[in-house]
Amino acid sequence: MAAKKAQEKTYTVSNPATFEPVATYPLMSPGEVDQAVKRAKAAFPSWSQSAISQRQAILKRAAAVLAENAAEYARQIAAENGKTAMDAMLADIFSTAHLLSHYGKKLGKYLAPVKVEGTLLFPGRKTYYVFEPKGVVGVISPWNYPFTLSAGPVISAVAAGNSVVLKPSSQTTRSGLIVKEIFVKAGLPPDVAQVVTGSGSHTGDALASHPGLDMLFFTGSTEIGNKINVKAAERLIPVIMELGGKDVAIVTKNADIDRAVSGTAWGAFTNCGQTCIGTEIILVDKSIFTLFAEKLARHAGGIKTGMGCGEVGAMTMDSQFRLVIEQLEDAVAKGATVLAGGKPEEGRTGRFFPPTVLTGTTPDMRVRTEETFGPLKCLIPFDTVDEAIAIANASEYGLSASVYTRDPKEGKALAARLKTGSVNINDALVTYAVPSLPFGGVKKSGIGRYHGAIGLQAFTDIKSVTEFYWPLKREFFWYPIPKETETLFPHLMVMMFGQKAADKLKAAGSAVRVAAGSLAARL
Ligand code: NAD
Helix, strand or coil, rough: CCCCCCCCCCCECCCCCCCCCEEEEEEEHHHHHHHHHHHHHHHHHHHHCCCCHHHHHHHHHHHHHHHHHHHHCCCHHHHHHHCHHHHHHHHHHHHHHHHHHHHHHHHHHCCEEEEECCCCCCCCCCCEEEECCCCCCEEECCCCCCCCHHHHHHHHHHHHCEEEECCCCCCHHHHEEEHHHHHHHHCCHHHHHHEECHHHHHHHHHHHHCCCCEEEEEECCCHHHHHHHHHHHHHCCCEECCCCCCCEEEECCCCCCCHHHHHHHHHHHHHHHHCCCCCCHHHHHHHHHHHHHHHHHHHHHHCCCCCCCCCCCCCCHHHHHHHHHHHHHHHHCCCCEECCCCCCCCCCCCCCCCCCCECCCCCCCCHCCCCCCCCCEEHHHHHHHHHHHHHHHHHHHHHHCCEEEHHHHHHHHHHHCCCCCCCEEEECCCHCCCCCEEEEEECCCCCCEEEEEHHHHHHHHEEEEEEECCCCCCCCCCCCCCCCHHHHHHHHHHHHHHCCCCHHHHHHHHHHHHHHHHHHHHH
């Protein structure tokens, strides 16, 4: 975490690429979190009743504010996270503007009442369901894509008519504050989306434990997600959990090798490998393994570390930097070979670690089972695709995966067998960037989805409604239940659920006769 100061009332964030201080923020107390939740609660009734068109206008304006200030915001995100401004622009800012504009266009459609088929037993009813905002949503976000992973759930919650309290990672506080800034500039009432600043154990815990929340959205490690899920369960509030991953790319013998090399390298090393849906394990068909390994070693070896466009930025957290070194040392001690990278440049300022590829890894190595979340990747040959699928599905995680093949039949078949929340065929990370695709994981990678229609509706309570206006004083099964009803039901059963057409027709005739007889008494 960022350094704390002055009786722990503030904390200072340093730039991971230079170690220079960037900014100091208040370490908010549980009391301040309580005030924020209370303000959000007070803002809810009015915002929840706001017209969809008003929300759409705000979402579109927020996208424009983001676009107009994109370069400056990218610089600010890079300064606290250590990623390059290009990484911030592409994955944090562009993807968020895209989501804002997507919901800006589609909100009316996604939140429109859904008419559904009624049933013969209840003729004349209108049957539909509606999406109603839940109330106050708590959002807790990580440091790796600090802007988009804060903005995404806030956008969804606010668009669905909720108010929000966001706790960004302390290291990337400014990214959380930018979310609020763009919304306020776009005209959102300030208390509808608030930010509380501070550490996870202090400010984050106060938010996650707050009895005033109606929903919790957490993005972060599986370990903390588990704890927060338990807290939410005690209060019976719904959660969406976006947690860790150990994503696999499968490169079959039918792959375009050059695309597979550059695709897996990008999936593995973008954002310095600190990507929840980043490729961690590259499985390659044995028949093309040597060629693939040579090309990947050359490609990865050619990617420079630094803060320029096309370079791999600095690792954000010291703990992650040390974890990468530990996993690398463990693997090498147990017999793995370094194919590319392997050592940070001596004496260099900043947490820069070169893109590193290992071969000869075995399942007992930490790098094979633990999430790495850094620029250290395993390259593994396989004999059959069954073996590749078995390796991929053995993971306790199930966030995303890639398949590289030129054969669409093979691609779809492998995608169907992977136990993950998403799969990219001949691509990496794309599912997150398409705002209409639901995003989330299975197994220990998470619970629930956001993005798209389903992901927006996840921030609502679904209410089913029936409407009926025929001039009937009572139903044929209400008290006092008429004698005919007893006769009617056997006919009705055959008519509705029987399989033989002749029996159904006969039962329908009888049912209509009995029903007509009882109708007069009910008018
Ligand atoms: P983390 O779990 O350490 O922290 C996430 C957030 O939780 C931070 O804001 C932190 O301050 C807060 N927090 C920590 N302890 C808390 C507590 N006791 N109560 C309440 N809040 C608390 O995760 P991180 O290191 O910031 O992020 C890296 C992890 O996030 C990786 O495991 C990565 O895979 C995962 N991640 C998942 C996704 C996804 O979409 N599935 C996306 C990005 C990152």
